[in-house]
Amino acid sequence: MRLQDKVAIVTGAASGMGKSIAEAYAKQGAKVVVSDYNLEGAETVAAAIKAAGGEAIANRTNVAVLADLENLFAETKAAFGKLDILVNNAGIMDGMEPVGEITDEKWDQLFAVNTTGVMRAMRIATNIFLEQGHGVFVNNISAGGLRGARAGAAYTASKHAVSGLTKNTAYMYANSGIRCNGIAPGGVMTNIQNSMTSLSEFGMGRQQTGSGTMPRVGQPEEIAQLAVFLGSDESSFVNGQIIAADAGWTAY
Numbered sequence: 001m002r003l004q005d006k007v008a009i010v011t012g013a014a015s016g017m018g019k020s021i022a023e024a025y026a027k028q029g030a031k032v033v034v035s036d037y038n039l040e041g042a043e044t045v046a047a048a049i050k051a052a053g054g055e056a057i058a059n060r061t062n063v064a065v066l067a068d069l070e071n072l073f074a075e076t077k078a079a080f081g082k083l084d085i086l087v088n089n090a091g092i093m094d095g096m097e098p099v100g101e102i103t104d105e106k107w108d109q110l111f112a113v114n115t116t117g118v119m120r121a122m123r124i125a126t127n128i129f130l131e132q133g134h135g136v137f138v139n140n141i142s143a144g145g146l147r148g149a150r151a152g153a154a155y156t157a158s159k160h161a162v163s164g165l166t167k168n169t170a171y172m173y174a175n176s177g178i179r180c181n182g183i184a185p186g187g188v189m190t191n192i193q194n195s196m197t198s199l200s201e202f203g204m205g206r207q208q209t210g211s212g213t214m215p216r217v218g219q220p221e222e223i224a225q226l227a228v229f230l231g232s233d234e235s236s237f238v239n240g241q242i243i244a245a246d247a248g249w250t251a252y
Helices: 016-027 039-051 066-080 104-132 153-172 201-211 220-231
Strands: 007-010 031-036 055-060 085-088 135-140 178-185 242-245
Touching: 007 016, 007 066, 016 031, 016 039, 016 055, 016 085, 016 220, 031 039, 031 066, 039 055, 055 066, 066 104, 085 104, 085 220, 104 135, 104 153, 104 178, 135 153, 135 220, 153 178, 153 242, 178 220, 220 242
Parallel strands: 007 031, 007 085, 031 055, 085 135, 135 178, 178 242
Antiparallel strands: none
């Protein structure tokens, strides 16, 4: 049990990579807060974890709303008394729009969910971690946070921002018992494409030149295994890193 008695919040955990991470954490002994905007989906995941002998609660959070995030951490403390790991996984895609086509509304929406929501969750968690003297962040950043030909302007910029936030947080609190790392998945079989609207024909065409070098599509469970490692004490000497899990895609 690599995460025995750890308490972990996983956002965006009703489906895809978040669901797999929540399930993998529970199998390794963690008490998991399955958080998602889709409460019904979160409840289904939490129920399955409990049916398999694990511990989990479901929570509805829109990560773009500060009050929801504050409630998430309050519910976690009320249920389990502490927080050891925060997995910032919730995110949405743009429509592959280049900067010449992106609207203020789409830009603000992407940053509210993908960047500001992550910062706010980390801000709340950091104060819990500092009081405890320990804590771990695992941020799901995406290959779009490392390269420019994996998405549109808004998604790419929002994920690059989280990459910088991850490294800065790791450095700032390196002597405070807090670690912060990121995962940069390549193409993974999830339903994030459902958040894509108003696709840009030009942007899609340009982005496909980057997609064409992808060796293969990954499975959510493959990302979950890396998230387990980064959340566990096995990675105690790993801090401030953005680790690509992409079958070699970003090596190109």
